[in-house]
Every structure is written in structure tokens, then in C-alpha cells.
Amino acid sequence: MIRVESMSEPIGALLGVVAETMGMSGDGLRLLLGSIGMLLLALSFHRHGQKGSVQAAAAGWILLGLFVYLRSEYYVKIDDPLLILMTAMALPGGILLAMMEIRDARNEVSDESLVWFRGMVAWAMIPYHLVYSIPFLNIAVVMLTASSAEWMLEFAGMGQYTLGEVMVELHDGGEVTLSAWGGNMWILTEPLGEGGFFVPMYHADGAPVHIAFILSCSGLQSMIIFVGAIAALRTVSLNRRLRGLFIAVPTIHVLNTFRNAGIVWLSHSYSDWIFMGLNMFDFAHSYAAKAASLFAMFLMAIALFDLLPELHRHIMRFIPPSLWPKKQESVSES
Incomplete structure (x- = not known):
């Protein structure tokens, strides 16, 4: 059996x-x-x-x-x-x-837009899974994410916080500190739990916040979409592609830091808030923050279209013509 x-x-x-x-x-x-x-x-x-x-x-x-x-x-x-x-x-x-x-x-x-999409998906997913599969990189990104959120909370006067030791969620349940974990730090050779490597957050007095930062909190998924989309523009000069990446990646990191800090503050400030069975953390994390993130990515794409019109052209090829905005025809009077 x-x-x-x-x-x-x-x-x-x-x-x-x-x-x-x-x-x-x-x-x-x-x-x-x-x-x-x-x-x-x-x-x-x-x-x-x-x-x-x-x-x-x-x-x-x-x-x-x-x-x-x-x-x-x-x-x-x-x-x-x-x-x-x-x-x-x-x-x-x-x-x-x-x-x-x-x-x-x-x-x-030969559909050039379809070829571009191959490169976009490949060069978005490959870097992400390299980060995921190399514990040193994985932990570095998680620590950067957690530290940025902690700094933002304290800078905005939303409280005093501190970060705990890096933890590892095991595949068969339970968790151990990174120092007690016996895995390979250069390549992930064993499955981990859903949390993987994570960093818990505490109040300055040592009280737990009951929120931990994992790789999915880093905004890396959003970044790699733009990295892949820009890197796959074969007909665009390297200079313009680098400028596009310089606009997209740091901006997403800053916006994601605001997002994480906001979730922590809302969860702590409205700990008793319940709406349709959702507490504040679940509502902010699964709904409000995702809606805001999608809207921010939409605005980011619009900004990049001005610098990289080739990117806009490729994306429009995947949208049915019936959904394209109709151009207004001007009528001249004689």
C-alpha cells in the first residue's frame, strides 16, 4: 500500500x-x-x-x-x-x-512577445529559487526585511521593538534556533516547514509580538516580476534596463517595508478587532495589504512604461484587443 x-x-x-x-x-x-x-x-x-x-x-x-x-x-x-x-x-x-x-x-x-515572456518567467523564477535554496541568501533577505520593518516602526514612533534569533521551522513540526539546526548553509538539502527560516519580533520589554518575518514577507516575489520582465527585453539597451531596475527594486523594498510595519502596528493596536471571523492580522495581511500591493505594482508598471515602452508593447500583446482602451476620434468641422 x-x-x-x-x-x-x-x-x-x-x-x-x-x-x-x-x-x-x-x-x-x-x-x-x-x-x-x-x-x-x-x-x-x-x-x-x-x-x-x-x-x-x-x-x-x-x-x-x-x-x-x-x-x-x-x-x-x-x-x-x-x-x-x-x-x-x-x-x-x-x-x-x-x-x-x-x-x-x-x-x-515567431511571436517576439511570447519569447519575451519565456525570458521573463525564467529570469524571475530562477533568482527567487536560488535565494530560497541557499540558506545564507534566504536568511540575509529575511533579516533585511525584519530589520527594515523594525527601523520603520521605531522611526515613525510606533513603539520600540527588537528582533529575536533566527529560527528554523522543521518539516516534521517544531522549530529550532539556527545555531541548533544541523543543515547545510550553502544549499538546502532537506525540506523545511512552511515558515522555513524566520525571525520573530518582540517588544522592547521582551513581550512577544506574535509576528515573525519569513521570506514571503520580503516583497521578493514582486521584485522578481519586474526583474524578469526588464531583463528579458532583448532589444533594449543595458543602460535603460539598469535604470528600470534601479527604479523598481528599491521602490518595492521601501513600499514593502511600509506594508510590514503597518501590519505589525495594526495587529498590535487593534488586537481585539474582529470582522467576519478575521482578526486584524489576517485582514491586513491577506486582504488589505495585498490589494494595496497590487495597486502599487500597477502604478509602478505605468511609471516604467514611460521609460521602457517595449515592455508595455509586450504586455499589450497578451491582452485581448476587445479590452484595449478605445481611442477617441476627433472630428474637425469645416
Whole structure:
């Protein structure tokens, strides 16, 4: 009898059986599929026009779609409806992109925007997973995020706080200090719990805030979207791409620091607030902050479109023409 540890939906259950048969964990198989997908997309982007690039891209889209889709199990557990929807749509989206790749190849058409999208996804996901998989980098980003939020809270006069020791959430439950963790600091060779490496926050008097900072709090996911989108602009000069990155990355870090500090302050100041079963932390973290982040990214994109119109052109290629804004026609009187 094979014990399936994955979620009960058919695709996750099937991959759970495959992982068990291969002697791997479900997370290990998911990461393997995702890594292969990322490499295939990167290869097809840099070898565009060469034999096999389209097939590599099609396979890469499906594997990456599956990789992201399987993450929806976690967001179901934490009841995050926005990310549930986004991750659940990844697999059908990946299949659709693979079909577009094959269609263009059969019609002997080269869609430059689709090629750009290959590079964008590859060079957004590869750096993120390098940071995730190298504990030194992972912890450095978490510490920067926590320290920035602490500084912002104290600078704004929202209280005095201090950070605790870096902790590690273990895969089988429980947590240990980083100094007591026996894992490899250069490459993550064992699965961790959902929190991974995290830094708890305390009040200056030592009382716990009951909030900890993890890699997902860093805003790195938002940064890498812009990093990938800008890096994949093959026809744009390096100087303009660097200027775009200089605008996007520091701005996102500052906005994310405001977000984290705001969540901490609201959670502490309105600890008894309840709305439809949600406490202030859940409401601010899962709804208000995400809505504000999406709006901020929208404004960021508009600002970058002025510097990088090529980016705007590629994005518009993926929007149905029926949704394009209609141009107003001027009528001249004779």
C-alpha cells in the first residue's frame, strides 16, 4: 500500500504516488519539476530560433504551470483566496501557453512577445529559487526585511521593538534556533516547514509580538516580476534596463517595508478587532495589504512604461484587443 501525503485532488494525488515510488517527498518532486521547467524556458529564450527551442518552451510552460499549481494546497490551508485563484490558474495557463508555442511553430510565426515572456518567467523564477535554496541568501533577505520593518516602526514612533534569533521551522513540526539546526548553509538539502527560516519580533520589554518575518514577507516575489520582465527585453539597451531596475527594486523594498510595519502596528493596536471571523492580522495581511500591493505594482508598471515602452508593447500583446482602451476620434468641422 502506498501512502499518499499530497492533497486529495487528482493531480496532486497522482504526483504523490509518483514521488513515493521514486523515494522522494512531494515537495522534492514539485521542486524538481519546477527546476526543469525553469531551465527549459531559459534555454528556449536564449536559443530562440534554434531547433528544439519551441518544444523546450512548451514543455517548460506545462512543468512550471504544474509547479505553481501544486502550491495552491498551501494557500488553501491558510485560506488565502487571491493566491488560491492565482496558483490554481497556473496549470491551465501553462497548457494554454504551450499550445500557443506549438501553434506559432506550425504556422512558422515567431511571436517576439511570447519569447519575451519565456525570458521573463525564467529570469524571475530562477533568482527567487536560488535565494530560497541557499540558506545564507534566504536568511540575509529575511533579516533585511525584519530589520527594515523594525527601523520603520521605531522611526515613525510606533513603539520600540527588537528582533529575536533566527529560527528554523522543521518539516516534521517544531522549530529550532539556527545555531541548533544541523543543515547545510550553502544549499538546502532537506525540506523545511512552511515558515522555513524566520525571525520573530518582540517588544522592547521582551513581550512577544506574535509576528515573525519569513521570506514571503520580503516583497521578493514582486521584485522578481519586474526583474524578469526588464531583463528579458532583448532589444533594449543595458543602460535603460539598469535604470528600470534601479527604479523598481528599491521602490518595492521601501513600499514593502511600509506594508510590514503597518501590519505589525495594526495587529498590535487593534488586537481585539474582529470582522467576519478575521482578526486584524489576517485582514491586513491577506486582504488589505495585498490589494494595496497590487495597486502599487500597477502604478509602478505605468511609471516604467514611460521609460521602457517595449515592455508595455509586450504586455499589450497578451491582452485581448476587445479590452484595449478605445481611442477617441476627433472630428474637425469645416
